[in-house]
Amino acid sequence: xxxxxxxxxxxxxxxxxxxxxxxxxxxxxxxxxxxxxxxxxxxxxxxxxxxxxxxxxxxxxxxxxxxxxxxxxxxxxxxxxxxxxxxxxxxxxxxxxxxxxxxxxxxxxxxxxxxxxxxxxxxxxxxxxxxxxxxxxxxxxxxxxxxxxxxxxxxxxxxxxxxxxxxxxxxxxxxxxxxxxxxxxxxxxxxxxxxxxxxxxxxxxxxxxxxxxxxxxxxxxxxxxxxxxxxxxxxxxxxxxxxxxxxxxxxxxxxxxxxxxxxxxxxxxxxxxxxxxxxxxxxxxxxxxxxxxxxxxxxxxxxxxxxxxxx
Amino acid sequence: xxxxxxxxxxxxxxxxxxxxxxxxxxxxxxxxxxxxxxxxxxxxxxxxxxxxxxxxxxxxxxxxxxxxxxxxxxxxxxxxxxxxxxxxxxxxxxxxxxxxxxxxxxxxxxxxxxxxxxxxxxxxxxxxxxxxxxxxxxxxxxxxxxxxxxxxxxxxxxxxxxxxxxxxxxxxxxxxxxxxxxxxxxxxxxxxxxxxxxxxxxxxxxxxxxxxxxxxxxxxxxxxxxxxxxxxxxxxxxxxxxxxxxxxxxxxxxxxxxxxxxxxxxxxxxxxxxxxxxxxxxxxxxxxxxxxxxxxxxxxxxxxxxxxxxxxxxxxxxxxxxxxxxxxxxxxxxxxxxxxxxxxxxxxxxxxxxxxxxxxxxxxxxxxxxxxxxxxxxxxxxxxxxxxxxxxxxxxxxxxxxxxxxxxxxxxxxxxxxxxxxxxxxxxxxxxxxxxxxxxxxxxxxxxxxxxxxxxxxxxxxxxxxxxxxxxxxxxxxxxxxxxxxxxxxxxxxxxxxxxxxxxxxxxxxxxxxxxxxxxxxxxx
Numbered sequence: 117x118x119x120x121x122x123x124x125x126x127x128x129x130x131x132x133x134x135x136x137x138x139x140x141x142x143x144x145x146x147x148x149x150x151x152x153x154x155x156x157x158x159x160x161x162x163x164x165x166x167x168x169x170x171x172x173x174x175x176x177x178x179x180x181x182x183x184x185x186x187x188x189x190x191x192x193x194x195x196x197x198x199x200x201x202x203x204x205x206x207x208x209x210x211x212x213x214x215x216x217x218x219x220x221x222x223x224x225x226x227x228x229x230x231x232x233x234x235x236x237x238x239x240x241x242x243x244x245x246x247x248x249x250x251x252x253x254x255x256x257x258x259x260x261x262x263x264x265x266x267x268x269x270x271x272x273x274x275x276x277x278x279x280x281x282x283x284x285x286x287x288x289x290x291x292x293x294x295x296x297x298x299x300x301x302x303x304x305x306x307x308x309x310x311x312x313x314x315x316x317x318x319x320x321x322x323x324x325x326x327x328x329x330x331x332x333x334x335x336x337x338x339x340x341x342x343x344x345x346x347x348x349x350x351x352x353x354x355x356x357x358x359x360x361x362x363x364x365x366x367x368x369x370x371x372x373x374x375x376x377x378x379x380x381x382x383x384x385x386x387x388x389x390x391x392x393x394x395x396x397x398x399x400x401x402x403x404x405x406x407x408x409x410x411x412x413x414x415x416x417x418x419x420x421x422x423x424x425x426x427x
Numbered sequence: 428x429x430x431x432x433x434x435x436x437x438x439x440x441x442x443x444x445x446x447x448x449x450x451x452x453x454x455x456x457x458x459x460x461x462x463x464x465x466x467x468x469x470x471x472x473x474x475x476x477x478x479x480x481x482x483x484x485x486x487x488x489x490x491x492x493x494x495x496x497x498x499x500x501x502x503x504x505x506x507x508x509x510x511x512x513x514x515x516x517x518x519x520x521x522x523x524x525x526x527x528x529x530x531x532x533x534x535x536x537x538x539x540x541x542x543x544x545x546x547x548x549x550x551x552x553x554x555x556x557x558x559x560x561x562x563x564x565x566x567x568x569x570x571x572x573x574x575x576x577x578x579x580x581x582x583x584x585x586x587x588x589x590x591x592x593x594x595x596x597x598x599x600x601x602x603x604x605x606x607x608x609x610x611x612x613x614x615x616x617x618x619x620x621x622x623x624x625x626x627x628x629x630x631x632x633x634x635x636x637x638x639x640x641x642x643x644x645x646x647x648x649x650x651x652x653x654x655x656x657x658x659x660x661x662x663x664x665x666x667x668x669x670x671x672x673x674x675x676x677x678x679x680x681x682x683x684x685x686x687x688x689x690x691x692x693x694x695x696x697x698x699x700x701x702x703x704x705x706x707x708x709x710x711x712x713x714x715x716x717x718x719x720x721x722x723x724x725x726x727x728x729x730x731x732x733x734x735x736x737x738x739x740x741x742x743x744x745x746x747x748x749x750x751x752x753x754x755x756x757x758x759x760x761x762x763x764x765x766x767x768x769x770x771x772x773x774x775x776x777x778x779x780x781x782x783x784x785x786x787x788x789x790x791x792x793x794x795x796x797x798x799x800x801x802x803x804x805x806x807x808x809x810x811x812x813x814x815x816x817x818x819x820x821x822x823x824x825x826x827x828x829x830x831x832x833x834x835x836x837x838x839x840x841x842x843x844x845x846x847x848x849x850x851x852x853x854x855x856x857x858x859x860x861x862x863x864x865x866x867x868x869x870x871x872x873x874x875x876x877x878x879x880x881x882x883x884x885x886x887x888x889x890x891x892x893x894x895x896x897x898x899x900x901x902x903x904x905x906x907x908x909x910x911x912x913x914x915x916x917x918x919x920x921x922x923x924x925x926x927x928x929x930x931x932x933x934x935x936x937x938x939x940x941x942x943x944x945x946x947x948x949x950x951x952x
Contacts, residue, residue, distance in 0.1 A: 190716070192716030200709070206701050210920060211477075213478070215680050277642065392776075393764070423632050423774070
């Protein structure tokens with residue numbers, strides 16, 4: 117028969133090798149254990165019923181809310197019963213355990229330090245050149261590692277952020293690809309447009325509104341850009357690139373729903389309010405002989421949010 | 428023998444310890460022996476069964492995070508059986524009638540199919556989303572608990588750092604998962620990420636183009652890339668860090684609140700087996716039950732209402748999942764301070780709130796245990812927790828930080844608030860610009876003052892005991908305090924070590940403590 121000792125048997129104080137069954141530490145926490153047992157039983161039964169109920173519900177075709185309620189109640193009841201069993205009917209304690217220090221002695225710390233430092237010194241003193249090459253190799257490897265990890269993933273930006281597909285003479289089309297005619301829109305109307313052949317392209321998205329010509333404040337150099345009150349602005353917010361999608365007809369302002377930058381349509385798309393730093397770039401339009409709206413040229417500045425290479 | 432005192436060692440135990448095979452062995456012991464001969468589990472296993480878990484409701488907050496994560500893994504594996512991480516264009520022909528015939532991405536179509544075409548799919552998909560929101564919420568609340576009680580102090584700085592990393596990775600993976608269905612709302616979030624990358628000086632456009640495979644929206648490789656990050660890379664790292672988090676917890680043992688018999692050198696509470704196992708397993712089931720019920724009963728992220736993503740479309744009241752709200756709020760209230768000179772542009776209005784600001788926040792989180800030790804000069808080991816009111820400065824600082832993040836979070840609904848209260852967006856914006864600075868300052872001083880006042884109030888926070896007034900036959904009145912109530916501090920027994928053996932043999936069984944409760948003899952040596 118082996119000697120059984122308590123936790124701190126080492127110092128000769130054996131505290132509790134065998135616990136009596138009627139030791140208060142072994143007693144349930146509940147004042148009325150029979151009642152607690154009944155509650156636990158009911159909870160566990162709820163669990164069982166919930167599981168079975170879900171099974172039946174699933175079997176007969178399933179219904180989201182019923183499934184949610186049945187298995188939800190089942191799992192919760194089952195868990196509640198189990199937790200209550202643990203809390204109220206199992207030995208309440210409190211029990212304690214010592215924290216054994218895992219801290220090493222001073223000598224062990226010194227030995228470890230010496231092992232690291234001295235051995236390292238020994239290696240590098242003798243073979244300094246190898247250490248240098250090792251460091252060089254690690255640095256070189258670190259650099260070339262970014263090639264496949266980053267560079268392989270995509271193309272270089274080059275000029276992509278500066279250009280759109282709006283070219284001289286490009287037809288203005290709506291989201292269905294239909295060319296927009298000068299009679300298509302009433303004053304106060306609003307339309308998301310693209311250059312023909314590029315419907316849905318993110319960089320090309322343009323917001324075209326038709327304003328009353330008398331209201332428009334023409335910016336210098338933009339006299340011909342808004343024929344018949346047709347004004348076109350890049351739909352990419354200059355703040356963070358969300359589509360500036362909310363057109364408020366009464367105030368003739370464009371609101372970005374992401375961070376509430378507000379732009380004045382009548383005044384060259386200038387920002388009225390919010391975090392956007394720049395006006396929306398304006399697309400110069402003209403109306404050809406057949407009455408279709410076309411671009412005079414592309415945008416004269418990069419569209420969308422700011423970036424380092426933008427001057 | 429002597430240590431067993433007067434209790435005679437009885438049959439079973441003797442049979443077991445002889446273990447010579449001549450006597451029919453207890454089957455459990457046979458199992459333990461089988462394992463022990465091969466793996467040596469008896470000694471360590473016994474210590475593990477005895478491991479003490481201190482009791483306090485606030486220690487369960489981290490468990491909510493752990494178990495919600497378990498549920499995320501399980502539901503996530505199930506979802507991956509159906510999800511198609513591709514932006515290839517398909518025409519939807521599934522069970523959801525309003526979308527039939529619409530051109531959508533394969534990712535979007537398969538998510539709709541999980542919701543409407545797979546049995547229990549809707550519940551499990553929504554449960555997954557709920558669990559993600561709950562896991563981040565419980566990490567945040569758990570972090571608050573650890574902060575306000577000073578549990579991160581020496582020797583637990585490393586575990587605090589792991590915890591902050593888990594929060595960061597959780598935020599990242601939550602955002603990535605939210606983006607996978609390729610719906611209109613999450614697509615807008617991805618667009619914002621591209622702009623955030625662009626805002627970084629020098630490397631921004633390169634990073635954006637590499638990660639997205641080209642200018643926004645890229646070449647369609649983002650969703651598959653996000654998918655492998657979401658289901659493999661980040662979960663593996665998170666799993667590894669959780670393992671490290673719990674290993675450190677076991678090695679350093681739990682912290683505990685001061686109380687009867689509790690010192691810096693012991694842990695007082697419930698042993699792993701049987702009570703803690705029962706309670707915590709039950710807890711897992713309860714959390715699963717709540718999340719499942721939420722998944723079935725409370726709609727979340729109804730992507731069929733948002734519609735598929737198109738770069739030129741957007742909906743009203745665009746907001747991220749709640750845990751990104753503080754960043755969105757920061758973006759909204761930031762003034763438009765773009766720097767443009769010397770042929771270059773630094774969009775500070777995006778770079779500061781979206782990149783620098785979270786960087787600083789997490790930097791402070793990481794450094795906090797060391798900062799505090801440096802500020803207070805306290806370099807001692809701490810295993811007993813602080814009561815928040817006893818540390819007015821720390822508590823006030825934490826409350827101010829919470830107020831700061833909550834104000835930013837509220838600022839992410841400027842448009843909704845302006846609409847709801849019928850006030851101008853401009854006023855709301857300026858209100859939040861001031862509130863973000865002022866509210867934390869006010870909260871700091873109020874909290875600090877409250878802590879000091881509470882410290883001057885003895886017995887505050889303790890349960891009041893009724894005084895029973897009795898009148899004697901002679902008409903005299905006497906006042907006696909009522910009986911103790913369970914849970915009152917002084918009612919606790921003196922903690923004892925977990926017993927080696929429990930004598931359950933021939934005794935009459937005390938009421939309520941049945942054998943089924945798991946209190947059986949537990950041999951240890």
